[in-house]
Structure formats: C-alpha cells, structure tokens
Amino acid sequence: MFSGLGLGSLSAAASEQIPDQYPQSVLYAKPVEVIPYVWSAIGATAPPGYENSGHNNNLSFIVTGDGVIVVNGGASYQLAKALHEEIKQITDEPVKLVVNENGQGHAMLGNAYWAEQQVPILAHVEAAEEFEDRGPQILSRMQTYNKEKSAGTVLQGPTETFEDEKVIEMGRFTVEVKNLGPAHSPGDIVVWLPDVSLVISGDMAFHERMLPIFDDTDTAGWLESWETFEALQATYVIPGHGHPTNMDQVRRYTKDYLVYLRGLVGKLIEEGGTLEQAYYVDQTPYAHLDTYEQLAKRNAGRVFEQMEFE
Template identity: 65%
Template structure:
C-alpha cells in the first residue's frame, strides 16, 4: 500500500471519529444514500451510514453498504434498508466500474441488511445470507417493512421483502477475480446469523454488527453477551485484521472496535454482576454506571435498555 493510500485511510478514520454525531445533516443530499462511497483500501468501497437511528432524513441508511471490485465482477455487502437505497448504491458502483454486480451478501437478518434484496434479485443478482439470518428476516420482514414505510415514507416505495436466494452455515467461498473473499459466521454475537466478510490477502474485514465503534452497540433480548465475547476472543481476534469496516461507523482498526464492542460488553457485564451481588433488581439495573461510553452516538437510546437486557440475561446464568 502506498503512502498516499495510507494517508487517505488515516484521514477517513480521524474524520469519522471527530465528526460522528446524530445531529449532522445528510452528507450526500443529491442521493438517497447518507454518504458518498469512499475507497477504504484499493477496490474496497463503503458508503458509511448515519450513526443515528433510522429516520426520514437518513432514509434508513444508518449502516454501512460496501462493495468489492474484484476484476471479474463486484461483490456487494448489504442490500440496504430499501429498494431505493439498493438502487442508489448500484448507481454509485456503475460510476466506478463497468464490472457487473455478481453477488450480494447480507451481514444479518435485519431490515437494513436485507430489505433491499428485491432490487438486486430483480437485476438477476444472487443474494447470500446465513441460514439463521434468513430465518430471522422471514419472521420479521413484515414488521421491518412497516417501520420503513413509517419513517422513510416515499423512500420506501418499491421495497418488497424477499428472502436471500442462497444460504450458508459456517462459511462460503465468494472469491472472485483477483480477490479471495471468505464469508464467515464466526459464532453467536449481536444477532442471529451475524456474518463477516474476510479478505485475507488485504487483511480487511467487513465485520457487520459483531463490531461497533462511534455508536453504542445495541443488545437485543435473546442476545447472549457472554457468547458474543467468546466469539470475539476465540474467532475474531485470531484473524487479527488490519482494517475493519464495522456494521456502523467509519472504517477503523481492530483495537478501536475491540475498545467499543468487546470491552464495552465486558464492562457492562461487570457492572451488572456487581449490581446482582448487591441485591439489585431489574428496575435499578437500568441506572448502572455507563459513563465511560456517554460520548457514543445512540447512548441515550440504548444504554438503559442494554443494561436491562444484560440484567435479565445474567440473572439466570
């Protein structure tokens, strides 16, 4: 990698850390995308979503939509939260290469990863998802579509929930052209079927929602935080990626996502363990100290809920 490329990536990382805020207006008003795609390393691009909840202003683009130009076609990671977001991303891809999109990979079964599936399927592009993510999407797609229609309004037009056309369990070889691409399910983490896209030759991971920075990780009912920590320590860390594109927030490095994901989970579980040892109950668990993380976007929306979910999990461990 040249010095110019390294300086470019450094600028992305520092700018992202400094500017992450829920109050920043749409950064790419001429497109339904929240951000114009940036080239993270050569031939790997990402359109970085807002680090806020989905709103009309960001059109539901609050996760990262990435693509890899391989020399023999394009691999897209995440179909997007709507038909229009998928269409907008495709337009950006066409401005950068004549190579056709040959595969779309969903990072999980949530709406922001899969509600745009029907755009890509209409183009004849296969969509790959983990079997557990596909099941979650099938169960929740109706509710996700209704939420999209409520907040995105006209930007939800054209969206018709469709399941992935391909599924995998442990791993999938998506190598194409000159690029080795390993699609991995490293283990239980943030949500069912969490998927990571690993480029071993570039030491880059498109991590999905196993990894967060800039915004607080959401912990869902049913999330096993001890499992998430174990998956991180035994499966993600040994890969030791140099570059990480998290599910939300700007491209960064392993140390940064470890600090705001793994270390946050360990910290919160420690606080809840102390709370349980002191005889605390669910009502008061919401107010355990999470002050080291108040600067993260979505802290106000998620901190107390996260504490309650972890209390309910640890109460029966």
C-alpha cells in the first residue's frame, strides 16, 4: 500500500468565502495529489455561481499507468476542458474513462467535452435517467449563472451504464465503481480503490459544507447505504465537496447529522408538530458548516415531509 501524503496539507479551512483560488483557470483550484497517482481539483464549498464558474464539487482523476480515469464530467464544457489541460501537464497518459458520480449538473454537464475527445462516459442507470429527464432544466440553470462561461456546453449523457457495480482493471489500479443503495440523489456512486484504501465518495459523504436534502433524497435509505459505505473501511476519503479527509470526519457530518436531524423531526412529529415548526428545530451544532444558512431550514422541512409518511 502506498504510504500516501499526509492530509494535513490539504485540510485548509473550508472555502465558502473565497470566490476563486485559481484565477488563471475556470477551475476553482489547481488539482492536488491526494495520494500517489490520485488527484483532485477541489471545488468551492459555496453554491455554484459565476465567480466559481460552477466548480463547487470535486473533479478527481486517477493516473493508472495505462491511462487516466476521471471522476466527474464537470459542470460545463469549459470546466471539463480546463481539467483536461491540467491532466496533460501531469501525465502523457490519455484519458480512457470518465465516471459521473450522479445525474446532477456538476457531474454531467461537462460530458460533451469528453465525448468530443471520444472518451467513454460511465454512470449508474438511475443517474442517466435523472439527467435525461431533468437535463434541459439543469443546463438552463447553469447557463443563467455562468453566462459566457457556459459556451460549448450541450446535453450529453453517459455512453455506458451499470446497475450495482462495475470493476475496472487499469494499470496499477483495480477501480470498483459501486452503487451502495439509495442516498443523496438517484444513481449515486462511489469509486473505491481497494489497493490503496481510498474512496472517492461523491455525494455519499460530506464534511465541510452542510449536506443538502432534495425532494428525491432518501434519508432513511442513506443511513442504510451508509453502513455499506463505512464497511469499506477507507483510510482516505475524497468527498463530493470539500477537502480530502477520513471516515471519522465524514461520519460526523453525514451519518451523525442525518441521525440528529431525523431524531429532532421524529420527536416533533410524535408531539403533533407542524411543518412550520420543523423549519426551526435546533441545528446550531452544525451552524459552522458552509451552506448552513442556505440549507438548514430547507433540510428540516424536507425531512419532515418524508418522515410524515414513513
């Protein structure tokens, strides 16, 4: 197993207040090598916007020795192109596969660039269906905030799908692309590198920013899927958003947060409380997280609406 780099150098404070860390590129930050051969361009923890060019998730890549595997197509054609330019500075190996972590815009809107390079694009079947269904709205929203930076972006879904697991042997790595069950959004996957005990978790795991709960987020299912995720016993976690970290941190701010919020809302429901009251349950133990102001009340409301019918 690789000795790996200490994560301390990568664990700077979350960066919601910093609009752009890499002004010469549309990428929010220059890629960093998390452990040997595994890189990630860490996105902003703020919501996507013009200043961060929509790069508010992590765009990772694995240099296998026999080609590069990219995790996430990026939120636009321009972001995908910028990431590819960085990859070319790091290695002469061609990009041989792109993996979309789910069906959201920041995972798939850059797919058109990769398809133009004739790179296969892999996603879970539910993520592909989600993007096909909601793609026009996702693209329109990105064009609205990204303005001229959206140039070249057109809808392009994955070219290959899978249901439970896809195992890829490439160069020095075995790469296991896994759907662990219902979680943050339809078709969530993780990319597990068992030889080096590193997982690229996608939106299965959060820690520097508050996790968002959408209408189609299954919080009860997420807690069940979490047990399978934790059973990987990963040493290194590259989350969907925020700096590389470890399992203890993402457990604290993902599983523990979900358990905490569901506990508060469940008690409120038992006492005959209302949706309006749910917005004001006490989430202050998590108030230090980025996007807390935007998401806390919304999360509580959606959990209330879900738990009413559980």
